[in-house]
Amino acid sequence: MTDRVRLFQTLPHTCGYYAERTAQNLVVDPGAPHLDRLYGPALTKGFRRAGGHLYLPQCGACQACVPCRIDVEHFVADRTQRRCLKRNADLTIEEALPGFTHERHALYQRYLQERHSGGGMDAADAEDFQRFLTAPWSPTVFLEFRQGSRLVGVAVTDVTLVGASAVYTFFDPDEAARSLGTFGILQQVELAKRRGIPYLYLGFWIAGHPKMDYKRRFRPLEIRKHDRWIPMP
Template structure:
């Protein structure tokens, strides 16, 4: 395992916060030239770092501690009644694991999703270059989970990284017209089950921000662990 003290880290200047209005954010990046092996990436994830394309980063905002890393201890998770209904609604779906790539089918689904769900966000307008740099490029052990219906139509795709102690859910996008399926929630529930099947203890869900409405869904999965004062705390 690489000694983290041997890795260079770089902090960005202040920039617009993606999560909270009228806030300035700073980000701490791992040296993009460093070779980060799986064990080191796993260690960084334990410390609250995330990956976006080739970049491994963590919020570094001084006094603001709003971004809290969260993960699900998969063997302890128990679905709620609502989550059981979501599982039942999607029993017909088949999941296939493929290597990260850009193709027309993936991009068209991604484009529809961004335009429908995130037209007011930093990811709009979508582009193939954005898809590649965000979801395909990178040096970690990453996979695409395809979710297909009985007609073999792709209706969701989840991007995840393999860590030594779990999966890190990087991003999920899905068919907006299939909103009754709650595909975003189903993708998380499926990945929890996949972690259990692979005997991986955790599913990392990135950051939860209390005052960001779009982040509220993460607390629906209980129990959940939060990284508070550099220690993982179980929240039931």
């Protein structure tokens, strides 16, 4: 990031992780030229993409959201993760172009209705799908998981020279036994390895939050504190 890039702070809003807390984000000027070139450096500073926005939590009374990333070169799957890979050995993985298709959207809707009912996203239409998961400037790949011809999961992945970012994963809610969320991260690690990318960014980790605890299992994991990346204890 440079002093020639404008940063904006959002108005206070309800926190997506703790309903009783108020949150604010620091956002890179969405009208800035060459956002594609800014994306990699922004990742290294802890920013994350949602739709066409690069943001970083900037909450005055709370610093719970901590950026985290997997050291791809030194990552070794643990026993549980190896079992996950074995359970899904019947799936094929394809690096596909990003964007809306009726097949993807139908799966996305089923996932949101089952996993995030009442969360405000479960009625996402085609425009919502496109706006949230993609951006015109973003180097995005959709990793598709198929059992035969049937689409069972999609891991939305942004790919830059300095790091890949696990943006969002959605999958068939009837396939919960496959642990496709974990499988998605493992496939994103493999994508990064194939392309010689050093890190897979997992967004934010929150100590003690049940929806974030799974990230601790991908070792070695680094967290960003005091403007530098350090190994997670």
